[in-house]
Amino acid sequence: MHAIVIREPGGTDVLEWTEVPDPAPGPGEVLVDVAASAVNRADVMQRRGFYPPPDGAPPYPGLEASGTVAAVGADVTGWRPGDRVCALLAGGGYAERVAVPAGQLLPVPAGVDLVDAAALPEVACTVWSNVFQIARLAEGERFLVHGGGSGIGTMAIQLAKAYGATVACTVGSAAKGERCRGLGADQVINYREDDFVEHGPFDVILDHLGASYLARNIAALNADGRIAILGMQGGAKAELDLLALMAKRGSVSATGLRARPLDQKAAIVSAVREHVWPLLESGRVRPVVDRRIPMAGAAAAHRVMEDGGHVGKIVLTV
Template identity: 60%
Template sequence: MKAVSIREHGGPEVLEWIEVEDPTPAAGEVVVDVAASGLNRADVMQRWGLYPLQPGWSPYPGLEVSGRISAVGEGVSGWQVGDEVCALLTGGGYAQRVAVPAGQLLTIPKGIGLVEAAGLPEVTATVWSNVVMTAGLKAGETLLVHGGAGGVGTMAIQIAKALGARVVTTVGGPQKAAQARELGADVAIDYRTEDFTEHGPYDVILDIVGGDYLERNVHSLAADGRLVVIGLQKGLEGRLDLAEMVFKRASVHGTTLRTRSKADKAEIVAEVLKNVWPMIENGTVKLVVDQTVSMSDAAEGHRLMEAGGHLGKILLVNDDNR
């Protein structure tokens, strides 16, 4: 089979579509013939060498796919060859085939196409696990979403509104602000010209930025507020005012989906199937796809993501397996 390999750390040009060994399913796994893979910021960080791989992880990028099961490993029940699925991965999605733990498989929601479904697992699992399972967002509370135009942001806006929350988001530019409001955001802040701290306080903040946003995020929290940091686009360090945290009874959570155990991921996937899939199937929540790119030209997908002009997901389509 073929997969996208990272030749060396660097720009998009280091991605290569090469021949690699076919995967075989271990006990508890299936092999999926990949129709498409969702592109995520973590893939870009991995390409730059900023997301070190752990033992046992695939060297190929790609944290989510859609496709059809082509092989079933020992001990797997409830799934069979030919089933159309989407899946949450630890890596390896930029390929024609990938082995997946059965607990990380999801059915395709009704009304969603096979290719389009590749953009669902990572964003839905990220939003639900962090905003609901970790931060405990409740109806009537206010959520601040940084990066409301991206895949996670567009999904977070919609899920939070479906849960009855007030949603504020930061975006880059008036066009994206208008698009965020169309998705349900009550307030859309152009971070280039406005200060999000002036629109607080916030009960929950979902932060993909990191770096010097930390101090301002904590300052913007309401009493008993919860900050969840899931990205580090502006750096690894920030200032934390412990006195402000203590007086507010605030909490700061740093999380990443990729490093969670198989058991944790299976629990999150089950919660997504139970709670988010009905929202998608009844039209309350929709997946926002900006565009699709051929998987063999993954470098172009990475260029588009780094340019920052997209709204929602960019998908890499494996034309041979559609």
């Protein structure tokens, strides 16, 4: 098969579409013929040499994929060749085939295109686990997601709205703001012109900036509020004002998805199938795809990601 290989850490020119050995499904795994994958910030970090895959994961980037089941390994039930699926991966999505733990497979939702389904697993699992399982967003609460036009942001807006929250988001342009309003955002805050703290307090804040936003997130928090951090684009180290946090009885969580144990990932995927998939099949929530790019052109897709002008997901097609 062919896959995108990272020749060495560096810029987009180190991504190479080349022939590699075919994977084989081990016990408890399913082999998927990939139709599409999607680009995530973690892929860019891996390309630069800052985010190596966990032990045992394929060396190729790609944290999600969609396609058709080609074969099943020993001890696998519930899946058979020909099933249309999408999958949460620890790596290997930028390839023509990938072996997936059966617990990380999801059926393609009814009414969703097979290629567009590649844009769902990572964002759906990340948002559900952080916003609903950890931060416990409830109906009637105020929710803020930073980067509303991102893949995470577009999913978080839709899910929070579907579950009855009042939704705010930060964006970097008026055009992105309009797209977010179309997805259900009640309030759009242009971070280039306005301070989100002044629009608080918020019960739950979903943040990908990390260190640079920590103090302001606490300032914007409501009493008993919860901050869920899932990225460090603004740095990894910050001083935590415990007095300010304790005064609000607030909490801060910081999680990743890629390196979680298989049983935890399977539990998250199961919850997403139960709570998110019906919303996709009813049309209340949808994948937001900015553009499709052939997988051999992954370098161009990474440049789009790094330029930051996209809304939603960038999908790579086989």
